[in-house]
Each structure stands twice: as C-alpha cells, then as structure tokens.
Amino acid sequence: MRILQIGAGAVGAAAVAIAARREFFESYVVADYSTARADACVPDARFTSATVDASSSSAVAELCRAHGITHVFNAVDPRFVMPIFEGALEAGADYLDMAMSLSTPDESAPYSRPGVKLGDDQFARESTWTDRGRLALVGIGVEPGLSDVFARYAADHLFSSIEEIGVRDGANLEVEGYAFAPTFSIWTTIEECLNPPVIWERDRGWYTTEPFSEPEVFDFPEGIGPVECVNVEHEEVLLIPRWVSAGRVTFKYGLGNEFIEVLRTLHKLGLSSADPVQVGNVRVSPRDVVAACLPDPAGLGPRMRGKTCAGTWVRGLDTSGAPKEVYLYHVVDNEWSMREYGHQAVAWQTAINPVVALELLASGTWTGTGVLGPEAFDAVPFLDLLTEYGSPWGMR
Numbered sequence: 001m002r003i004l005q006i007g008a009g010a011v012g013a014a015a016v017a018i019a020a021r022r023e024f025f026e027s028y029v030v031a032d033y034s035t036a037r038a039d040a041c042v043p044d045a046r047f048t049s050a051t052v053d054a055s056s057s058s059a060v061a062e063l064c065r066a067h068g069i070t071h072v073f074n075a076v077d078p079r080f081v082m083p084i085f086e087g088a089l090e091a092g093a094d095y096l097d098m099a100m101s102l103s104t105p106d107e108s109a110p111y112s113r114p115g116v117k118l119g120d121d122q123f124a125r126e127s128t129w130t131d132r133g134r135l136a137l138v139g140i141g142v143e144p145g146l147s148d149v150f151a152r153y154a155a156d157h158l159f160s161s162i163e164e165i166g167v168r169d170g171a172n173l174e175v176e177g178y179a180f181a182p183t184f185s186i187w188t189t190i191e192e193c194l195n196p197p198v199i200w201e202r203d204r205g206w207y208t209t210e211p212f213s214e215p216e217v218f219d220f221p222e223g224i225g226p227v228e229c230v231n232v233e234h235e236e237v238l239l240i241p242r243w244v245s246a247g248r249v250t251f252k253y254g255l256g257n258e259f260i261e262v263l264r265t266l267h268k269l270g271l272s273s274a275d276p277v278q279v280g281n282v283r284v285s286p287r288d289v290v291a292a293c294l295p296d297p298a299g300l301g302p303r304m305r306g307k308t309c310a311g312t313w314v315r316g317l318d319t320s321g322a323p324k325e326v327y328l329y330h331v332v333d334n335e336w337s338m339r340e341y342g343h344q345a346v347a348w349q350t351a352i353n354p355v356v357a358l359e360l361l362a363s364g365t366w367t368g369t370g371v372l373g374p375e376a377f378d379a380v381p382f383l384d385l386l387t388e389y390g391s392p393w394g395m396r
Contacts, residue, residue: 001025001362007075008032008041010298014343014351016041024362029067054080060087069093077187098141100235110196111210118238122371130370142310144235145353150312150328153379155244162246162316167236170220170227170254171308183346186291190272197231200241200249220309222331227254243375301344304334308345327396356385
C-alpha cells in the first residue's frame with residue numbers, strides 16, 4: 001500500500017502520528033498547499049512530503065502517478081472533496097475521506113426538503129468507480145465513520161429490528177485563554193451547522209428542518225454528563241439508511257448556547273458566506289477571514305482540558321424481540337491524547353479511524369468497489385483493530 005494523504009492540518013498531522021506506529025504500508029506521502037506544514041509532519045523515512053493544489057484534480061492525479069500511489073486519503077476541508085475524489089479515480093487509486101461532497105439547500109423550501117444532499121455528487125459517480133474496479137470509502141472519520149460502524153454493529157449483533165438510530169456527539173472540553181476557539185475546522189463547522197439539517201424516516205425518506213432544531217439533553221458517559229444537543233446536517237443521516245434498516249436516523253451535536261449564538265451572529269453579518277466579496281483591491285471569502293482570525297485547532301491541545309465523545313444511540317427490539325436501547329461510544333481524554341501522541345483529542349479521535357480503515361484495506365479484511373460508506377463493511381474487524389490501537393470503544 002502506497003498512501004497519499006492530502007492535508008497536513010490538525011487531523012492530518014494526527015493521522016500521520018498514528019500511522020507512524022503501524023507497519024501496514026510501504027510508503028506514505030503527506031501533501032499540503034503549505035510546504036512547511038507538510039514537512040513538519042514527516043516522522044521517519046517511510047514518509048515524504050509534497051505540495052499540491054487540492055482544488056485541481058489533475059494536480060492530484062499527477063502526484064499519484066509520480067509516487068505510484070494506491071490509496072488517496074483526503075484530510076482537507078470538504079470543499080476539496082470532488083477534485084481529490086476525481087483525481088484519485090483518474091490516477092487509478094482507491095480513495096478515502098472523512099467528509100463528503102457538499103450540499104446545496106433547496107431554493108424554494110430549504111427547511112422541509114433537501115436539495116443536493118451531502119455525498120450526492122460522489123454517489124452519482126458510483127458506476128464509474130465500480131466499472132474501473134476502484135473503491136471510494138467515504139465518510140470514514142469519527143462522525144461520519146466510527147458512528148456508522150457502530151450502526152452496522154448494532155444491526156448485525158444487537159437488534160432484530162431498529163426503530164431509531166441517533167448519532168450523538170458531546171464533550172466537556174474547555175480551551176484556556178480564548179473566548180471562542182473551535183476545536184475543529186471553523187470552515188467545516190459553519191458549513192454543517194448553518195445548513196438545513198437532514199432527517200431520515202422510513203415512511204418519508206429524507207427531509208430537512210431548521211438549523212439547531214429539536215433540542216434534547218443527552219447524558220454522555222465517562223464523566224462528561226448531560227449536554228444539550230441539536231439537529232445538525234451530517235453525513236451519517238445520508239449514509240446509514242443506505243445499508244442499515246431503521247425507522248428514523250438523526251444526527252445531533254452538543255454545541256452549547258454560546259457557540260450557537262456565535263454561529264447565528266456570523267450568519268446574520270454575512271460572515272458565514274464562502275462566496276468572495278470585494279475588500280479594497282482584493283476579493284476574499286468572509287468565511288476564510290473568520291477562519292484566519294481564529295486560532296489553529298492544531299495548536300490548541302496544550303490549552304485544552306476535558307473529554308470528547310462520539311457515539312451512536314440505537315433503540316428497537318433485541319434478538320429475542322424485547323425492547324432494547326444502547327449507546328455505543330468512543331471517548332478520548334485530551335490529557336491522554338496529548339501525552340501519548342502530542343495531538344488534541346478532537347483531531348486525534350477523527351484521525352484514528354481512517355488509519356484503521358487503511359490497515360483493514362491493506363490486509364484485505366475490507367474489500368469492495370464503488371462508492372461505499374463504512375456501513376457496507378463488517379464492523380467487528382474495525383472495532384477489534386481500534387481496540388488494538390489502544391483506543392477501546394464502549395457500550396452503555
């Protein structure tokens with residue numbers, strides 16, 4: 001396996017640190033628009049750095065060919081999904097990402113029906129990937145990713161029928177010294193939080209609702225405790241129903257009132273827009289300005305305290321036909337991830353899952369062609385390998 005990772009930000013750097021402890025690949029190229037950032041990720045002789053324009057599919061394909069790449073791992077913002085996705089296909093490489101192609105709200109009824117959904121552009125190319133015998137494993141971060149693996153595990157081993165699957169994400173993380181410091185890409189956060197959330201129901205299909213709708217308090221494990229969660233647009237709702245039968249699928253994120261109000265204010269002021277505006281003699285995206293004004297999530301680790309939890313809540317009937325409700329989850333303590341890997345918890349938790357998936361593909365444990373989500377594969381080998389990596393999962 002010869003891997004090209006595009007992106008050397010917080011998650012990309014954490015992925016390299018995790019992969020460096022494994023032996024399943026022959027070579028690993030870390031590429032970024034910043035030469036210095038790519039260089040800083042290289043830990044040993046199996047790794048090399050490169051620069052790349054992630055917005056150019058031809059540049060991605062050229063870099064793949066130059067290094068004989070077999071697998072492209074996309075670790076940048078979802079706005080670059082399609083050129084990297086197409087570049088990998090052009091070069092004859094398999095592909096993995098942690099976020100899918102972007103959505104476009106329905107113009108006339110954005111809060112009742114979806115327009116272009118997350119991942120639609122990728123699934124539209126599925127037949128081409130299948131015909132060429134190549135695999136695009138999409139949405140294999142933590143959410144989406146591990147949360148989808150949990151859904152498949154529940155369906156295969158815990159339930160005879162599932163009424164509802166709800167991905168629930170919460171944390172008690174604090175960042176010292178900042179009034180507002182997102183622990184993940186603010187560009188991606190704005191995109192997913194301000195777009196209309198999507199919900200799946202068996203009798204209705206996919207439909208949308210208002211941002212931050214249906215608030216509920218969810219009690220997270222391992223000392224995190226109750227956190228108010230709200231509907232947010234996320235890939236699991238678009239992926240899980242394709243492979244797992246359930247009456248309803250939702251995604252809710254524990255953002256907190258202050259975070260929600262900041263996002264609403266950015267939106268009111270037009271600062272959430274990704275479309276460039278004229279400022280003096282230059283054109284600049286307001287969202288890029290917001291991102292540039294905030295601290296880099298990669299450097300927040302030493303100032304962070306607390307834990308982050310990603311998980312999948314499932315209710316239905318167990319294998320004997322009795323009512324059952326479980327929460328399958330994965331918790332990372334920032335103190336642990338900083339001590340063990342030197343990377344903050346949110347980035348590290350996202351990064352470990354594509355590395356585990358790459359190892360399963362390298363061993364032939366996971367195989368397939370076309371555009372597939374994590375639910376399309378057996379969950380047990382993934383969960384076993386995740387535990388072997390030193391980061392066990394739990395079930396309540």
